[in-house]
Amino acid sequence: MHNAYSNCCGLDIGVKNGKVVGVRGRATDRVNKGRLGPKGLHGWKAIHSPDRLKYPLVRRNGRLERASWDEAMNLIVAKSKELQNHLTNHSIAFYTSGQLFLEEYYALALVGKAGLHTLHMDGNTRLCTATAAASMRESFGSDGQPGSYADIDYTECLFLVGHNMAATQTVLWSRVLDRLAGPNPPQLVVVDPRLSETARKATLHLAPRVGTNLALLNGIQYLMFKNDWIDHDYVSKHVVGLEGLKATVSDYNPKTVEHITGVPAEELEKAARIIGTSKSLLSTALQGVYQSNQATASACQINNINLLRGMIGKPGCGILQMNGQPTAQNNREAGCDGEFPGFRNHKNPNHIADLARLWNIEPIQVPHWNEPTHVQNLLNYIESGSVRMFWISGTNPLVSLPNLPRVRDLLTRPELFVVCQDIYLTETAAIADVVLPAAQWAEKTGCFTNADRTVHISHKAVDPPGEAKSDLDIFLDYARRMGFKDKDGKDLLPWTKPEEVFEAWKKLSAGRPCDYTGLSYELLTGGSGIQWPCNAEHPRGKERLYTDGVFFTDIDYCESFGHDLETGAPLSKAQFEAMNPAGRAILKACHYLPPMDEPDEEFPLRLSTGRKIHQFHTRTKTGRTALQKACPEPEVRISETDAARFGVSDGEMVVVRSRKGAVELKCRVGRIAEGQVFIPFHFGYWDSHDGRARAANELTFDRWDPVSKQPLFKSGAVCIEKITQPDQHDAAEAAHVRIPEQQSVTLSKVATQDAVKAATATEDLTIRQRKLDVWLGETYEGALALLGIYETLIPSIVHDPEIESGLRVMHRLADDMRAKLEPQLAKYENKDKKKEERGGNEVDEHGHHSMRRAHALRDALFPCSDNNDGDDGNNETTPGPRRTQYQVLETLQALVVFLAHIQSMVAALVPTAQALWDEGFVEAVESAQTCLSRMRAWAAHLVEMRGPQTLLVPF
Missing domain, CATH: 3.40.228.10 (Dimethylsulfoxide Reductase, domain 2)
Structure with a gap:
């Protein structure tokens, strides 16, 4: 048997009377050569913890109560279909882990990307890798x-x-x-x-x-x-x-x-x-x-x-x-966070067509209109109300995400339906609407891959407790109940065993950097892990990539x-x-920019959070083993100089405060540079008994890297406050560092009673109106205004044959764009919404003048033009006085600005049309985008050509 913790070591599992009784490192394994670290040696003991989740739980009357699998899954499916009907598939989001197996990630990827056709899928790998x-x-x-x-x-x-x-x-x-x-x-x-x-x-x-x-x-x-x-x-x-x-x-x-x-x-x-x-x-x-x-x-x-x-x-x-987790690599390979399955490029139509062929769905149904949604944006969508179901598997965001006060507020909102799939009642599971008991690594079969591309297999050694199921079985059950089919009417996820999923994954990986086609369960069993790529060319795997100096940067690959x-x-x-x-x-270059939240007089220290050797992530497993005794509580480490500055000593309780929150921790002095502070991020509240706020993410900001979208946990400014009162808990109370009410360790969710909650949620769903018709209508109005601009500009610069000739072409392009958009506007117009005659001054419920912005911008940019609402493109204009070359340049520059306005409107419609799986709409907006690109190129060329002479020569 193989498994591991954060390094993916090979080990053998000892079983007696249906229970795991010990482990040993596998000497033949290429990763660990028989060695195991503290987590590998002791982590297995959490498998038989008495507080394992054994049965599904459903929230009734504000409390989680035992339910059957049918009841729990039917509730999830009913909520999914209700949201599909009222808010589209894009109101359902998934947040997963670096703890599942490859086969489970691949099944989840199909559920999200091929079943629901949504990009709303991320993992806690966003936080670490x-x-x-x-x-x-x-x-x-x-x-x-x-x-x-x-x-x-x-x-x-x-x-x-x-x-x-x-x-x-x-x-x-x-x-x-x-x-x-x-x-x-x-x-x-x-x-x-x-x-x-x-x-x-x-x-x-x-x-x-x-x-x-x-x-x-x-x-x-x-x-x-x-x-x-x-x-x-x-x-x-x-x-x-x-x-x-x-x-x-x-x-x-x-x-x-x-x-x-x-x-x-x-x-x-x-x-x-x-x-x-x-x-x-x-x-x-x-x-x-x-x-x-x-x-x-x-x-x-x-x-x-x-x-x-x-x-x-x-x-x-x-x-x-x-990597920071044992299966983070598999999450990325399978496409359950920021990637697409098999490391495919969502901007490459051939890659998307390949996925569609393998999944037997239409290419337009493969969600590729943007990069997958990262978790901070998922939280933003929860806040705005456009994501209403959040399915969390194998992770604990109520401890691990930054800016915990905000996360608690969002995940405990009455209208949000939270599904939590885990092995213990974590801080997150405690506030869920449905809790699904999952099997641990020794209780199921699957493959996992480490940071140097070594693939292992973990065989099931014992049965999971009670009615707990593997994550794979849970995802497959959901897919069957939802009725996900391919274009031939067959089950989209037809598998029943993990090996079947692995064989399907091999086909998808073929020819990609992570090629698994040479691997099999049989080959991975009994010996060592094997590195990918493993295929006909490298039947025993490849130890290093780029040995020939050829990288994966070919534009088609x-x-x-x-x-x-x-x-x-x-x-x-x-x-x-x-x-x-x-x-x-x-070679990618970049200049240094200082962090946004720099220290100042009030918050003079830089905060960094991180790991301790004996704990893992939010201690879901390690906190239930002897490792907890080796690292029982969080501490804040500061330098000797800073300790003297703030008058604190080693072992003393202090308050650490940032601009976001505060915690009360024991202080450790030394082994860190002056001006720096370190706090481990492992500790939440599931086993807290003294009421102190101690989670490091009470202090952190929800800022992230602009490229990877990984939160900046190692940034931010804090101060250290000495607790001077004799009664430390009174002092903590005064410092406002008690555990927030939403995170009390009970099964109560901070929400209304179920009946009130359900009524509120249903009413909210039925009164909503989407804004596609408003945006599309404004884009169409822009095309009409553009026709008027071209007809007004002709007499303004009539003495320039080159521009006059070009404007006739521009008019044709604008009219083509209008003609393409018009049937789409009719198709997606909200028939239930009373509108004034198109071109009127409609005001939506937010007070936005939704159909007149294009005309207002036109009038502002072309104040000297005869803007008599040439909305139909047929208004007559009278030639005005001849303009100077400087005025002509200003007019052309105004045209560039107006075209940019319309192009930004169309830019939002392109991925929207793809997300609707409407090929006609996609063709229309892509055609409009092409027309606008040609118009902008023409106008920009004229500005560049006329600029030097107009600006340099006095007149």
Whole structure:
């Protein structure tokens, strides 16, 4: 049997009388070679915890009560269909985990993307590994770790950035310790604001200020260029973007970096020399990068450093953008968070057609109009009321998400229907409407993949307690009850066993970077895990990617066209094509920007949250084992200097306060840089007995990286307040750091009684009106106004034959656009809504003048034109006085602005039409988009052509 915790180690499970009685590491496994860390050795004990969820629970009269599976699932299906009917499928959202098996993620992906055709699916992998995936897409064209754990055994230099391996991956750390204690130990460069156990073993420890990783990494690259520590032959053949990167990092000399980061210039130079001159280099990163300021940009710089040295795809040389959970990689592969199944590109029509073929549905039904919705936007949609069902599986957002006060408010709203699928009554399950008891890893069969692409199988060893079911069985049951079918009328998810799902997944993975076609349950059983890609070319897996210097950046193959690292805006196919990567890696450059929530006099310390060695995530499992005794409560760690400044001592209770909230914790002094604060994020309230607020996310902000959308847990400013009163709990009460009412550890949901809640929810659903017809009507009005503009402009600049001729073409394009939009407006017009005659001054319930904005903008931009409401495009105009060339330029510039207004309206309609699965509507708005692009190109060209002469020559 195989399983693991955060490293995906191979282990054997001991069973006696139907119970797990112990585990041992599997000596033949390539990941752990028989070793197990604290979580692997002790985590199995939580399987038989007496507070396991054994039966479905349904909320009645404000309390969760035992129910049958039929009752629970029928309630979920009834709510799903009610929401489908009133608010569309896009009112249903899923939030999953890094704890399920590959087969379960793939089934869930089909439920969401092929059954409900929605993009509203994310996972708590968003909180820990979204940046890892994003950085590899940006640099290499696709997700997929280049390196191998075996590289630790060969490398001459380990570069660990924001990765406290001693606490997060103890088994992997033991391999590092073996090297450090053996012959020819590698040099170890560690970047960490704290003096962690990993940093204590470092050849060189760099302790930058929290949030300044990018400046530090730019500084290392500055020195690499300065000292010519570049493999020019490799870079010339296998990399693009060199000159842009060199220009960007030229601003980051050691003194500048010291000013930003606090790292002494001589230490930066020493680090660059070690990294730049070592004969091999293995670089890793984890949450110190991913959950910090400019996360994706920083992770890309780590990729850059290895690429500049040509140290990728070789023994001892590589990059491991680490995962924080055992099956986070599978979540990404299967497409249950920010990706599409098989690392496919949603902007590539061939990739979408491929998914449609494999799922036997129409291509337009594959949701590809945007990137999948990240969890912060899901919360925004819950707040606005457009998401009304939230299905949470295997995760605990009421402890793990940032800005807990807001999360509690949203997830306990009466109108939100919450389904929670878990193994214990977590803080989140306690406020759910339906709770589904799930099986744990030893109680089901499935595959899982770790950070170096090693695939394991975990065989069922024991039965789950009571009526608990595997996550796979729950998702398949939901699909059957919902009646999801393919286009031939067959079951969309026809499987009954995990192996059947695995075989279907293999077909979907074929030809993609994560190719599983050579794997099977039989091959994975009894020995070691095997790395993907595993196929006919690599029947025993492939240890390292990019051994031939060919990356996944071919325009027809890549998973993503990339993003602007500063703004987060996705790049177009044309922009990607202009870089011409064609199988070469991309050096992505970015300037440092300070974190938004910087310390000040009131909040003078920088906050960072993270892990402890003995606990995992929100302690759902580890808190129910002996590991709890080794780490029983949260603590705040500050420096000796800061302790003296605030008059607090080691072991004393203090209040930590941010602009969002406050907690009361025990203070630990030392082993952290001045001005920094560290709090573990594991602790919530399910086992709290003293009433203190202690969850780290009471303090954090809901801000995220612009590219990966990963929350910035390692940012924000806090202050430390000494508790001076003798009675600490009275002091805590005065400091307002009690457990919030919504998170009291009872089964009561902070909501109205069921009858009132149901009546309110039903009334709310039936009185709603969507805004598509308003937006579409405004777009149509813009086309009509544009026709009037063209007819008004003709006499205004009639003496210019070139413009006059062009305007006749523009008029035809505008009329084509109007003709395409008109039948769509008729189709989607709200027939129940009384409208004034089109072109009138309709006011909706929010007081918005919805049909006149285009005309108001036209009148503002063209005040001298004869705007006699030429809405039908046939108004007559009288030639006005001849305009100067400057006035002509102003008029053309006004046209560019007006066209941009209409194009932004159409830009919202393109994905909307796709989300409606209406091919006629899609064709109409795409045609309108093409017409507008041609018009904007014509107008912009005239502005550029006339600008110099008009602006430079006096007249």
